[in-house]
Amino acid sequence: MIDIGVNLLHPQFDPDRDAVLDRAWRAGVEHIVVTGTDLAASADAAAFAARHGASRLSATAGIHPHDARQAPQDWLERLEALCRGEAVVAVGETGLDFNRNFSPPEDQLALFEGQTRLAARLGLPLFVHDREASDAVAGVLAAEADFSAGVVVHCFTGDREALRRYLALGCWIGVTGWVCDPRRGRDLRALAPEIPLERLLVETDAPFLRPGNAPRDDHGRRNEPALLPWVIETLAACRGEAPEALAAATADNARRFFRLGPA
Numbered sequence: 001m002i003d004i005g006v007n008l009l010h011p012q013f014d015p016d017r018d019a020v021l022d023r024a025w026r027a028g029v030e031h032i033v034v035t036g037t038d039l040a041a042s043a044d045a046a047a048f049a050a051r052h053g054a055s056r057l058s059a060t061a062g063i064h065p066h067d068a069r070q071a072p073q074d075w076l077e078r079l080e081a082l083c084r085g086e087a088v089v090a091v092g093e094t095g096l097d098f099n100r101n102f103s104p105p106e107d108q109l110a111l112f113e114g115q116t117r118l119a120a121r122l123g124l125p126l127f128v129h130d131r132e133a134s135d136a137v138a139g140v141l142a143a144e145a146d147f148s149a150g151v152v153v154h155c156f157t158g159d160r161e162a163l164r165r166y167l168a169l170g171c172w173i174g175v176t177g178w179v180c181d182p183r184r185g186r187d188l189r190a191l192a193p194e195i196p197l198e199r200l201l202v203e204t205d206a207p208f209l210r211p212g213n214a215p216r217d218d219h220g221r222r223n224e225p226a227l228l229p230w231v232i233e234t235l236a237a238c239r240g241e242a243p244e245a246l247a248a249a250t251a252d253n254a255r256r257f258f259r260l261g262p263a
């Protein structure tokens with residue numbers, strides 16, 4: 001299994017980050033892509049991943065739409081420098097979030113367009129966040145001509161129309177424990193069989209979105225990468241597939257998408 005989205009440097013993991021990783025490896029997770037969400041967090045994620053070695057950890061480098069407002073004037077050159085680091089395998093997390101609008105939409109859009117072009121220029125995949133912004137996200141992606149390195153819409157929560165547009169644009173789809181929530185995840189559960197297996201990736205988005213079907217432990221609502229099997233189990237059930245086969249296929253996909261090299 002490969003978890004393509006873990007906010008591993010989140011303060012919620014400060015007390016026991018090494019134990020979190022140990023549990024992930026013991027649960028059968030073989031590689032984790034650590035999500036970078038602003039310049040400082042992306043630098044930390046890349047340094048952390050580099051310390052642990054490319055076989056186990058890699059990182060994305062980007063500025064999350066929530067943080068668009070705080071981006072410094074010279075964000076693009078600083079981000080480009082980070083993206084050239086050895087452990088960085090994708091540009092992001094970037095995108096648009098019109099659910100919470102922690103940053104004004106025009107700031108989000110400017111940062112998203114800039115990061116889309118940066119990924120194209122560097123030949124890196126793009127790690128995209130879309131929350132209630134599918135039309136605008138798809139519009140920005142459609143305007144960018146060069147997608148050869150790939151785009152993943154992580155934590156997909158859109159409707160059928162959004163899924164079709166993303167697939168038509170050649171995007172890959174990341175599924176989180178959102179799918180494990182019978183109420184919030186109802187639409188995603190229904191759409192799950194329509195995602196082509198060769199475009200499917202799985203992620204926990206930990207410490208967020210703890211899968212509701214995972215057994216209780218001492219960590220309350222905190223999610224962690226060791227719980228990825230619970231996402232895969234639900235997703236496989238929705239698709240009528242064996243969890244083991246889905247785990248193997250999505251791990252192969254992640255290696256291909258992020259160019260991680262053989263296991």
Ligand SMILES: [Zn+2]
Nearest residue numbers: 093129154155
């Ligand atoms: Zn996100």
